[in-house]
Amino acid sequence: MEKGARARRRTATALAPPHLLERIATDIVGLRREAEVLAVALTSGRHVVLEGPPGTGKSTLLRVVAEEAGLGVVFVEGNAELTPARVVGYHDPSTVLQIGYRPEAFVEGPLLTAMREGQLLYLEEMNRVPEETLNVLITALAEGEIHVSRMGRVRADPGFRLIAAMNPFDAVGTARIGQAIYDRMCRIAIDYQDEAGERTITERATGESGRLVRLAVGLGRATRDHSEVRMGASVRGPIDMVHIARGLCGLRGEERASRDTLLDAALAAFSGRIRLEEGVDRTPEEVVTEILDRLLAAEAAEEGDEEPSGGPPPRGRHGPAPSHGRMLEGADARAALRESSRRTLSRRELESLYGELGEVSPAVGTVDEEALERLLARDPDRAAALLSDLAAATDVDLRRHARRLAARVFVRLGRAGRPSHRGLRRLVPRSGRVEGDLDLERTLERSGGGLPRRSDDLVLRSWGGPRRALCLLLD
Incomplete structure (x- = not known):
């Protein structure tokens, strides 16, 4: 208790407002409020997730606050191949085969290092990490300790904090974070700075x-x-x-x-x-x-x-330009021919098919997204049919807006119903394949407790998923 109190007093002194505000003014642009909240959260013993688009200064913010507090940072790059063993640690196979399961055979992972030394564990791109690996953090966040196989319980130093950074959910390659993790962390949203x-x-x-x-x-x-x-x-x-x-x-x-x-x-x-x-x-x-x-x-x-300086923009340099009576060649000609051969629907034809057209498209070349959302809520099938025909409208602007909205709407409609479980891949043992992380326990069982003689005696763990996957394709 006394050690923890000293650690909290040391952190609070390092993050006293005059010191912190001077450093923020020097090194950080436009994130003063976020920096203050992060500093106080760390002082209060909270774990924090920094959420925002790429390039908004999440890493810079953490570095400045950590340096001002005099806290070390253990960095972990989140990705889809990050296994629990690479976060917590593992028993070195060659050492175990020589001396058995002793403490000196254990290779400490970044989580245990941060917990023992009272440092900040900075997990970047947290929403790219597999769910099985994130579950390892729950006990460390909630109880301040973790149980390691053949090592026993490891308690965290009072200075240990988890600081995670993640991009918004709609970024490519990311997934949603479970409520069990979110419920144990404070969240600081970081947006782009203003123009100045x-x-x-x-x-x-x-x-x-x-x-x-x-x-x-x-x-x-x-x-x-x-x-x-x-x-x-x-x-x-x-x-x-x-x-x-x-x-x-x-x-x-x-x-x-x-x-x-x-x-x-x-x-x-x-x-x-x-x-x-x-x-x-x-x-x-x-x-x-x-x-x-x-x-x-x-x-x-x-x-x-x-x-503008440099003369008029060259026509057709990046994509087809309007012909204005000139001869089209190459990619411009092919694009124009493809566009002209499409069967389109006039506004009068669309009005005869859909009485809701005036609500969804109140003027030529426009789509009222709020009206479309209301129609989706009332009758999803009708809204989908209307959007499909709008994508074939004679009106070029209306067609462009409809195609932009169609992908988002149809993907959302396809997701309707019971949500699928996050992440289908799991770490599974495989024999006869020399790839993945060595499953030491199963290898020793297979070889009768001695040194494995052949590659077939090795049992490795790698990410595996169902052999059959279904995908809905909409044309």
């Missing part, structure tokens, strides 16, 4: 200021609000764009970055970072080009120019 904050971050990272930073940050923020983008770029995109644009200007001898230079830098920095909505016919390059041209047009209007 992102400019400050970009200026600090690049040493640049002015036009390049303004355009890069504006483009990055616009990707998050674009109707066809499911996940936009973080502040890392503007940082990369400024670095590349500055280098291209030096290479090409430009004092002021032209449109082509800005476009090349923007495509390199952003096209791989954004994720489009399902069903969108455009490419990330086309979306980035559209946003950049819009920003340059606004800049030209403010400066009184007729067109």
